[in-house]
Amino acid sequence: MRNNLSRRGGRTIAAVTATIVASSVLAACGSSGPEGSGGGDEGTLNVWVYGDASTKVQDEAVKRFNKNSDVKAKLTKVPGDSYQDKLRTAMGTPNAPDVFFNWGGGSIANFVDKDMLVDLTPEFEKDPDLKGAFIDTIVDAGKVNDKYYGVPMRGMQPVILFYNKNVFEKADAEPPQSWEDMLALVDTFKEEGVTPFALAGADAWPELMWVEYLLDRNGGAEVFQRIQDGDSEAWGDPAVLKTAEQIKELVDRGAFGKNYASVNYTEDGASTLFAKDRAAMHLMGSWEYANQKANQPKFAEDGIGWTSFPALPDGEGDPKNVVGNPTNYWSINAKAKEQEAALEFVKTAAEDAYVKDLVANGDVPATSDAEERLKAHDAPQYAEFQYEMVKAAPNFTLSWDQALPSQQAEPMLTNIQKLFNGQLSPKDFVEAMKGL
Amino acid sequence: MPASATPGTTVKEPPTGAVRARPSRASSGAGRPGLGWAVPGLLFFTLFAIIPMLLVVALSFTSWQGLGLPEWTGGANWSRLWEDPEMRQAIWLSVLLTGLSWLFQTPVALLLGVWAAGTQRNRAVLSAIFFLPLLASSVALALLWKSLLDPNFGLIADIGPYIGFPDGNLLGDPQGAFAAVLFVASWQFIPFHTLLYQGGARQIPKSLYDAAYVDGAGTVRQFFSVTLPQLKNTVITSSVLMVVGALTFFDTVLILTEGGPGTDTTIVPFLMYTTGFDAFDMGYASAIATILVAIATGVSLLLVRLTGFSAMRSTREGM
Numbered sequence: 001m002r003n004n005l006s007r008r009g010g011r012t013i014a015a016v017t018a019t020i021v022a023s024s025v026l027a028a029c030g031s032s033g034p035e036g037s038g039g040g041d042e043g044t045l046n047v048w049v050y051g052d053a054s055t056k057v058q059d060e061a062v063k064r065f066n067k068n069s070d071v072k073a074k075l076t077k078v079p080g081d082s083y084q085d086k087l088r089t090a091m092g093t094p095n096a097p098d099v100f101f102n103w104g105g106g107s108i109a110n111f112v113d114k115d116m117l118v119d120l121t122p123e124f125e126k127d128p129d130l131k132g133a134f135i136d137t138i139v140d141a142g143k144v145n146d147k148y149y150g151v152p153m154r155g156m157q158p159v160i161l162f163y164n165k166n167v168f169e170k171a172d173a174e175p176p177q178s179w180e181d182m183l184a185l186v187d188t189f190k191e192e193g194v195t196p197f198a199l200a201g202a203d204a205w206p207e208l209m210w211v212e213y214l215l216d217r218n219g220g221a222e223v224f225q226r227i228q229d230g231d232s233e234a235w236g237d238p239a240v241l242k243t244a245e246q247i248k249e250l251v252d253r254g255a256f257g258k259n260y261a262s263v264n265y266t267e268d269g270a271s272t273l274f275a276k277d278r279a280a281m282h283l284m285g286s287w288e289y290a291n292q293k294a295n296q297p298k299f300a301e302d303g304i305g306w307t308s309f310p311a312l313p314d315g316e317g318d319p320k321n322v323v324g325n326p327t328n329y330w331s332i333n334a335k336a337k338e339q340e341a342a343l344e345f346v347k348t349a350a351e352d353a354y355v356k357d358l359v360a361n362g363d364v365p366a367t368s369d370a371e372e373r374l375k376a377h378d379a380p381q382y383a384e385f386q387y388e389m390v391k392a393a394p395n396f397t398l399s400w401d402q403a404l405p406s407q408q409a410e411p412m413l414t415n416i417q418k419l420f421n422g423q424l425s426p427k428d429f430v431e432a433m434k435g436l
Numbered sequence: 437m438p439a440s441a442t443p444g445t446t447v448k449e450p451p452t453g454a455v456r457a458r459p460s461r462a463s464s465g466a467g468r469p470g471l472g473w474a475v476p477g478l479l480f481f482t483l484f485a486i487i488p489m490l491l492v493v494a495l496s497f498t499s500w501q502g503l504g505l506p507e508w509t510g511g512a513n514w515s516r517l518w519e520d521p522e523m524r525q526a527i528w529l530s531v532l533l534t535g536l537s538w539l540f541q542t543p544v545a546l547l548l549g550v551w552a553a554g555t556q557r558n559r560a561v562l563s564a565i566f567f568l569p570l571l572a573s574s575v576a577l578a579l580l581w582k583s584l585l586d587p588n589f590g591l592i593a594d595i596g597p598y599i600g601f602p603d604g605n606l607l608g609d610p611q612g613a614f615a616a617v618l619f620v621a622s623w624q625f626i627p628f629h630t631l632l633y634q635g636g637a638r639q640i641p642k643s644l645y646d647a648a649y650v651d652g653a654g655t656v657r658q659f660f661s662v663t664l665p666q667l668k669n670t671v672i673t674s675s676v677l678m679v680v681g682a683l684t685f686f687d688t689v690l691i692l693t694e695g696g697p698g699t700d701t702t703i704v705p706f707l708m709y710t711t712g713f714d715a716f717d718m719g720y721a722s723a724i725a726t727i728l729v730a731i732a733t734g735v736s737l738l739l740v741r742l743t744g745f746s747a748m749r750s751t752r753e754g755m
Contacts, residue, residue, distance in 0.1 A: 085713050088502050088503070088716060089502065091503060092502075092503055092504065110501050110502075110503055110716070111503065114503050114504045116503070201608065202607060202608065202693075202694065202696060202697075203694070204696075257603075258603040258605060259587035259588070259603040259604050259605035259608055260608065261605060261607070261608025261609070261696070261697045262585065262586070262587040262592075262604065262605050262606060262607040262608035262609075263586070263587060263588065263608075264582070264586075267579075267582060267583060267586065269586050269587075269588065269589070272588070272589060273588050278588065406714060406715050406716045407501070407715050407716065407717050409715070410710060410711075410714045410715035411715070414698060414699055417696060417697065417698050418698040418699075421608070421697045421698055423697075423698045
């Protein structure tokens with residue numbers, strides 16, 4: 001159906017566009033951006049990481065690496081919000097990073113399609129210590145087309161059902177063990193005048209977490225796996241419709257209150273609601289704890305509780321399954337001049353010193369022997385719960401918006417938001433998703 | 437009216453029968469600048485406006501995920517454009533936002549500007565305060581309004597019940613979110629247009645008011661018979677800026693509503709952004725961009741043509 005542009009015309013357009021894109025990237029990066037040296041130079045390794053409070057772990061790794069290596073790694077911290085855009089625009093240009101941070105799956109699928117990344121599968125086969133160093137489900141979650149392109153390099157981020165101990169105590173309630181418990185708790189807390197579940201519905205991704213867990217519990221991890229493998233008919237699976245109906249049931253029952261569509265996560269709207277005893281539960285990524293610790297330290301210390309998402313009646317999915325961001329990964333640009341050094345560098349993520357730094361930073365590392373170290377975590381109980389939860393999980397589904405190519409992820413998020421807002425009925429939702 | 441009577445009109449020929457040579461630096465001395473002066477500007481305009489725009493048009497006939505080479509898909513993006521309900525909604529929302537912005541901003545800016553053109557001391561101070569929103573960046577303002585509109589902890593929690601949003605769910609409600617965008621944008625840009633009207637109103641000769649006063653016109657009559665006609669050109673300038681500004685309006689939507697709830701505040705520029713930089717569907721985003729450029733250019737040309745602004749006729753003829 002699609003014809004390739006005539007080669008000459010295509011090249012010219014691409015070259016001119018690349019020049020414009022490259023100059024805008026340079027302008028946007030300003031002084032912190034990659035300068036003339038660019039990716040692919042000999043003797044240096046350009047490493048890009050998502051710029052946030054956790055980059056100190058990678059800073060240390062670079063320092064250690066440079067001590068023993070002739071090739072010097074140089075870390076570029078790309079400000080969070082624009083990370084995807086910048087990486088994307090840089091990848092086709094001479095300013096591309098040699099080694100870069102990503103979310104695995106769909107976030108790098110387009111790069112894999114264009115043969116821009118180093119296939120790490122042979123390395124994982126050759127070096128059993130490397131593969132054995134990480135929890136299997138987490139390494140697997142980063143796969144694209146059944147091949148490994150990423151080495152886990154940050155903490156794990158499963159989605160956890162948090163609850164507010166103060167509110168539960170006041171209502172004389174217990175954390176939910178089953179779906180029936182959850183529905184009953186909705187009614188209990190409504191009577192108490194407390195929002196049962198805090199939900200940051202102005203953003204679509206916190207709503208996505210609900211859809212992910214419900215579908216996993218209803219139909220098992222296989223349903224989304226089929227979707228991720230490109231079978232859009234899988235959206236027609238009865239488990240998807242059931243999930244959409246359960247969402248509607250929760251919304252109609254008042255599980256999220258009435259104004260969730262105006263609440264943000266990034267401005268801390270939902271988390272504050274939860275910490276101020278005005279919401280009883282909050283389904284959120286494991287970073288919620290660190291977030292509460294930064295903004296409401298008292299609540300993080302003695303008010304916050306956690307549990308896993310319960311099983312559903314007649315659900316086919318394993319209730320031990322987990323959804324979320326397994327972790328972040330290092331991937332290697334196929335054009336990097338210093339391939340060997342790049343490989344050595346990504347392997348440092350399995351080293352003792354690196355894992356220790358992660359724990360000290362409040363992360364729960366994705367390494368298989370992290371258990372011992374978690375005692376050094378500043379909330380050891382929470383860290384151990386999280387670690388056990390992930391380690392025991394038969395399947396860890398990567399957040400859908402990261403797992404799917406962005407061309408599908410965007411409209412999917414919009415449809416989910418419309419389902420929550422009642423602008424799409426469960427049936428229309430299924431139809432809309434099948435059309436993606 | 438003969439063109440020469442209009443001040444500011446370009447005089448095409450030297451008035452006397454002087455040598456009709458190409459104006460050159462040697463002959464005209466320090467006189468009118470030659471075409472050479474325009475070269476840097478033209479060069480920049482070509483490089484950073486014309487060429488990228490042509491590239492965008494070319495890209496709209498391709499499928500490109502931002503990596504590798506674009507693939508030629510002919511009119512696929514364009515036919516998709518006509519069938520896309522989201523695009524239709526976005527165009528409708530953009531038109532609505534533009535129309536309502538104009539209807540809302542013009543009278544307020546006009547009245548404020550005329551008022552601020554007065555001379556009393558308190559007006560200067562108050563005007564300075566009115567202009568404050570103009571000084572802050574849109575992003576900072578959008579963030580500020582977003583916290584004010586937080587349904588649980590913002591101002592809207594207290595005043596929501598009085599304006600029809602008892603749960604403070606303003607940004608989560610389709611009409612509410614649209615109204616919020618309209619209001620914040622107006623709040624931010626009214627000062628700029630006020631400034632234009634203030635400048636315009638100060639230019640009106642006092643003799644006109646004196647004459648009107650002698651004829652027995654009151655304040656209201658003076659406003660409609662003297663001020664408003666005299667401000668005709670300012671109204672047109674301000675309207676063109678307002679319309680083009682509203683059509684390309686973007687940052688407040690990005691921060692305040694993210695195009696939501698659902699797609700209910702997804703105006704055309706925002707749809708272009710999400711298609712291009714969230715979904716990385718560059719080809720389709722280019723088609724949207726081309727449509728936007730065409731609409732904005734068309735509308736501003738139309739405004740200029742219909743209002744006779746291009747003739748630049750002075751409001752002070754015969755004085």
